[in-house]
Amino acid sequence: MADIALAPRRAKTEIREATAWDQLRHNKNWLGFWFMLPAMAFLIFFLAYPLGLGIWLSFTDARIGRVGHYIGTENYEWLWDDSIFWLSVFNTLIYTFIASAIKFAVGLYLALLLNERMPFKALLRAAVLIPFIVPTVLSALAFWWIFDSQFSIISWSLKQLGLITQNINFLGDSTWARICVIFANIWRGVPFVAITLLAGLQTVQPSLYEAATLDGASRWQMFRFITYPLLTPIIAVVMTFSVLFTFTDFQLIWAMTRGGPVNATHLMATLSYQRAIIAGQLGEGAAISSAMIPFLLAAIMVSWFGLQRRKWQQGESND
Amino acid sequence: MTDLPAQKADLKSILSTSARVDNSEGMSYLQSVPRRIVTLYIPLSIIVIILLFPFYWMGLTAIKPDDQLLDLDRYNPFWTWNPTLKHIHKLLFESYYPHWLWNTMYVAVGATVLSIIASVLAAYAIVRLRYKGANVVGGLIFLAYLVPPSILFIPLATVVFQYGLFDSPLALILTYPTILIPFSTWLLMGYFKTIPFELEECALIDGASRWQILIKIVLPLAIPGLISAFIFCFTLCWNEFIYALTFLQSTPNKTVPVAIVNEFVDGDIYRWGSLMAGALCGSLPLVILYAFFVEHYVSAMTGAVKE
Numbered sequence: 001m002a003d004i005a006l007a008p009r010r011a012k013t014e015i016r017e018a019t020a021w022d023q024l025r026h027n028k029n030w031l032g033f034w035f036m037l038p039a040m041a042f043l044i045f046f047l048a049y050p051l052g053l054g055i056w057l058s059f060t061d062a063r064i065g066r067v068g069h070y071i072g073t074e075n076y077e078w079l080w081d082d083s084i085f086w087l088s089v090f091n092t093l094i095y096t097f098i099a100s101a102i103k104f105a106v107g108l109y110l111a112l113l114l115n116e117r118m119p120f121k122a123l124l125r126a127a128v129l130i131p132f133i134v135p136t137v138l139s140a141l142a143f144w145w146i147f148d149s150q151f152s153i154i155s156w157s158l159k160q161l162g163l164i165t166q167n168i169n170f171l172g173d174s175t176w177a178r179i180c181v182i183f184a185n186i187w188r189g190v191p192f193v194a195i196t197l198l199a200g201l202q203t204v205q206p207s208l209y210e211a212a213t214l215d216g217a218s219r220w221q222m223f224r225f226i227t228y229p230l231l232t233p234i235i236a237v238v239m240t241f242s243v244l245f246t247f248t249d250f251q252l253i254w255a256m257t258r259g260g261p262v263n264a265t266h267l268m269a270t271l272s273y274q275r276a277i278i279a280g281q282l283g284e285g286a287a288i289s290s291a292m293i294p295f296l297l298a299a300i301m302v303s304w305f306g307l308q309r310r311k312w313q314q315g316e317s318n319d
Numbered sequence: 320m321t322d323l324p325a326q327k328a329d330l331k332s333i334l335s336t337s338a339r340v341d342n343s344e345g346m347s348y349l350q351s352v353p354r355r356i357v358t359l360y361i362p363l364s365i366i367v368i369i370l371l372f373p374f375y376w377m378g379l380t381a382i383k384p385d386d387q388l389l390d391l392d393r394y395n396p397f398w399t400w401n402p403t404l405k406h407i408h409k410l411l412f413e414s415y416y417p418h419w420l421w422n423t424m425y426v427a428v429g430a431t432v433l434s435i436i437a438s439v440l441a442a443y444a445i446v447r448l449r450y451k452g453a454n455v456v457g458g459l460i461f462l463a464y465l466v467p468p469s470i471l472f473i474p475l476a477t478v479v480f481q482y483g484l485f486d487s488p489l490a491l492i493l494t495y496p497t498i499l500i501p502f503s504t505w506l507l508m509g510y511f512k513t514i515p516f517e518l519e520e521c522a523l524i525d526g527a528s529r530w531q532i533l534i535k536i537v538l539p540l541a542i543p544g545l546i547s548a549f550i551f552c553f554t555l556c557w558n559e560f561i562y563a564l565t566f567l568q569s570t571p572n573k574t575v576p577v578a579i580v581n582e583f584v585d586g587d588i589y590r591w592g593s594l595m596a597g598a599l600c601g602s603l604p605l606v607i608l609y610a611f612f613v614e615h616y617v618s619a620m621t622g623a624v625k626e
Contacts, residue, residue, distance in 0.1 A: 031529055032450025039441035039500050042434075043463055046475065047497040051466060054474035062477075106366070113363045124367065126613045131370050133609045133616075135558040137576035138598035142373040145380060145591055153376065156391050187370065192620070199621035240465075248467035251560035255580050269469035269561075276473045277565055289470040300465060 055293075057286035064280040075287035084263055085288065088271040092295075094178070095267060096247045099185045103242055104235075106186065107193025112223070114194065115201045125195070132191040140255035143184045147171050147256075171257055174264035181265050184252055189245075193238055200234035201227065240303035244296060268292050374602075380595035381406055388591055406592035410600065414593075415571050415578065420600070423574040426488050426563075427556035430495035434552055435545065438500050442507035443533055447519065457508065464501035471497070472565050479566050490566040491574070495556050502555070503548040506619060510544030511537060547619035550612050557605055575601040 023030060058075055062068025079085045114125055131139060146153055147170035155167040171177050204227060212222050250269040253259065259266035259274065266274075268288055276285020350358075380388065382402040387394045410416045441460070445453045475494055484490035514537055522532045538545070563574045570582060579597045583590060609616055 028448055029450045032444045032448045032453065035440040035444035035448065036456065037440075038437035039460070039504065042437060042493075042496045042500055043460070046478070046494050047463055047466060047471065050471050050474035050478055053478065054470060057474055057477070109362070110366055113359055113366075116359055118359065118363075122613075124363070125617075126610075127367060128370060129613075129616070130374065130606065130609070133554060133605050134374070134602040135560075135576050135605070137558075137560050137580055138377075138601050139373055141579065141594060141598045142377040145595060146373060146376060148591075151389055151391065151591075153396055156396060187373070190366075191370065195617060196621050199617070244465060244467060248469040250469045251576070254560070254564075272469070272473065273561070273565075277476065282473055282477065286473045289473060292470055296465070296467070296470075 054286050055290050057283055058290040060283050062282040062286075064277075064282060068283050071283070075284050076291075078284065079287055079291070084266070085271065087263055088266040088268050088288075089291075091178070091265060092247060092267045092269075092292075095182060095185070095249070096243060099182050099189065099246050100239065100243050102182075102186050103189040103193050103246075104239060107190045107238075108197055108235075110190060110194040111197035111201055112227075114198050125198070129191045129195055131188055132195075136188060136251045137255045139188065140184060140252045143180070143187075144171070144256050147180050172261055174261055177257055177261055177265050181253055181256055184256065185246060185249065188252070189242055193242060196238045197231060197234065200231050204230050236303045240300060243299045243303070247295060247299065248292065377595045377599050377602075380591055381599045383592065385592055406596035407600065409593055410596045414582070415573075416575075416597065416600070418571045419573055419575045419578040420604075422488055422572060423557060423576075423601075424604075426491045426495070426574060427553050429488075429492040430499060430556050431549060431552040433492065434496040434499035434503055435548055437496065438504040438507055438548070439533070439538070439545075441500070442504045442511055443537060445504070446508050446511040447516075447537075448529070460501050460504050463497070464505065468498060468559070468561050472561050475562070476565050485566060486568045486572055488567075488572065491559075491563055494562050494566070495559060498555060498559070499552040503552055506548050506551070507541065507544055510541045514540050543615065543618070546612065547615040550608060550615055551619040553608070554605055554616075 018026075057068065059070055059072060060068030061071045061074070110128065114121070114128065118124075145151075149169050149172055150167060152167065152170060154170070155164070158164045158168075168176060170180050208226050209222055212226060217225070248269050249267060250273065253265055253267055253270045254273070257265045259270045263271075268291065272285040272288035274285075275281050275288060379397075379399065382404070383399045384401060384403045384405070387399055387401075444450065445457045445460075479485055479490045479494070484493070518536055518540075519532050522536055527535070558576070559574075560576050563577045564580075567573050567577065570578070573581070575597070579594065579601065583594045583597055
C-alpha cells in the first residue's frame with residue numbers, strides 16, 4: 001500500500017527541465033524553423049544566391065568556362081554606348097506597354113461578357129482559358145506558322161477577300177514583326193486577365209446594380225461607379241503580374257523571331273540570352289539582365305502603392 | 320393549424336422558385352434579344368474564335384498531307400478531306416519525341432512533388448505555428464514570386480555548372496521549385512487559413528504532435544488545395560522554357576518545348592507538318608489534365624492572385 005501511494009509522487013518528481021533537445025523539438029520558433037527549412041533552402045540556394053551572384057557577375061568580365069575578374073562598371077559603360085542595347089530597352093518598353101494595355105482592356109471586356117447569363121457558360125469559360133494552359137512555346141510555333149511569309153493563312157484570306165495583292169511579310173518586316181509578337185503576347189495573356197477579373201466580378205453584389213438601375217444609371221455609369229471601383233484591388237494585382245511577365249518575356253520571342261529582323265523584336269531578356277549564353281559573354285549578359293531590375297522594382301512599386309491607397313480608401317475589410 | 324406547415328412549405332417553395340428565377344435571369348430581362356446578340360454574343364464569339372483558332376490550325380496542319388499544306392490554290396486551306404497520321408508517326412517513331420515527352424514528365428513530376436512538400440511545410444508553419452517573423456517570411460516568399468526567371472538564368476547557369484548538374488534533368492528538378500514554391504506556398508496558406516483552428520487545438524490536447532496534426536488533420540482537409548497547387552505547378556513546369564534551354568544540351572535530354580524549337584526547325588520546306596504535330600502532342604497532355612480539373616485550375620489561378 002505504502003509503495004503504491006508513493007509511486008505517483010515519485011513520478012511527479014521525474015518531470016525534468018526542458019533540455020536543449022526538447023527546445024529544438026517543441027519550441028514554436030524552432031519548429032517553425034524546421035518546417036521552413038526545405039522551402040528556404042531552395043529559395044536561398046537557387047534564388048537569393050543567384051540573384052546576388054548575377055549582380056556580381058555584371059561587374060566582372062566572366063565568360064563561359066572562365067571565372068571573371070572585377071572590372072567595375074565597364075560592362076555598363078559598354079552597354080551605355082551600345083545602340084542594340086538601347087533598341088532592346090525601347091522594344092521592351094513598347095512591348096510591355098502596348099501588350100499590357102490591350103490585355104487589360106480586352107481582358108476586362110471579356111470578363112464582363114463572361115459574367116453575363118448565357119447558355120454553355122461553364123464550357124465557354126473553360127475554352128477561354130486554353131491559351132493559358134498550352135505551353136507558350138508551342139502556341140508561339142503555331143503563330144510562327146500562321147505568320148509564315150509565304151503560306152500564311154492570314155495573307156491567303158486577305159488575298160481571297162481582295163484586300164491585298166501580295167503576301168504580307170509578317171515576321172520579316174520590323175513593324176509587322178513587332179505587331180505580330182505583341183499580338184501573340186496579348187493572345188496568350190488575355191485569358192489570365194479575363195478569368196481572374198471574372199472571379200473578382202463574381203464577388204460584386206448584384207443588388208448594387210439593381211439599386212443603380214432603379215436610380216436610372218446607364219450601363220456605362222454602372223461600370224464606372226460600381227464595377228470598376230470594386231475591382232480595383234484585383235486589377236492592381238493582376239496587372240502587376242501581367243506587366244512583370246510581359247517585361248521579362250523570353251520564350252515567345254525566342255520561338256517566333258529570335259530577336260529578328262535586324263534586332264527589331266529583341267527584348268532585354270532575349271538580348272541577354274544571346275550575349276551571355278550564345279556569345280559566351282556572361283558578364284555583359286548579366287549586366288543586361290541586372291538592368292531590368294530597376295524597371296521591375298518601379299512596376300512593383302507603382303502597383304503596390306496603387307493597391308495600398310485603394311485599400312485605405314475602402315477600409316481594410318474590402319480586400 | 321394543420322395546414323399551416325403545408326402553407327409554410329408552399330410559401331417556401333414559392334420563395335425559393337422566385338429566388339431561383341431571379342438568380343438565373345438577373346437583370347438580363349431588361350435587354351431585348353437583338354440587343355443581347357449585338358452586345359454579347361457577337362463580340363464573345365469573335366474573341367473565342369480568335370483565342371481558339373491557333374489550336375485548330377495546329378491540329379489541322381498536323382494531319383494534313385504535305386502537298387496540301389503548301390498548295391493554297393487547289394485545296395481549301397481550312398479543311399482537309401484526306402487526313403494523314405504520317406507526321407505524328409514520324410514524330411513518335413523516327414525522332415526522340417517519346418524521350419522528350421518522358422523527360423518533360425519526369426522533370427515536371429519531380430519538381431512539382433518537391434515543391435509541394437516544401438510549400439506544405441512552409442505554409443503550415445507561416446499560418447499555424449506563427450513563429451517569430453512569420454509575416455516577414457510570408458512577405459519575402461511573395462517577393463520571391465516576383466523574381467522572374469529571365470534575370471536568374473545567367474547566374475543559375477554558372478551555379479548549375481559548379482554543382483556538376485549541367486545537362487542533367489536534375490538541374491531542372493532543383494531549379495524549378497524556385498518558381499513553384501512561392502506560388503504554391505501562397506496558395507496553400509490561403510487554404511490552411513480556412514481550416515478551423517479548433518480542430519488542431521483538440522488534437523493538441525489529445526497529445527498529437529505538430530507533425531501528426533499536419534499529416535492526419537490538416538492535409539486531408541486541404542486536398543482540394545493540394546490538387547490545385549499540384550496541377551498548376553505541373554503546368555508551369557511543362558511550360559518553362561528558359562532554364563531548360565540554358566541548362567540542357569544533348570538532344571535526348573531535352574524537354575518538349577526546347578526540343579521542338581531547336582530540333583525540328585531545319586531548312587526543310589515540309590517541316591510544318593511535323594512541327595505542328597509536335598506542338599499538338601506536347602499540348603494535349605496538359606489540355607486533357609486541364610479538362611478534368613478545370614475548377615481546381617481556376618481556383619488555383621484566382622486564389623493565388625486574391626491572397
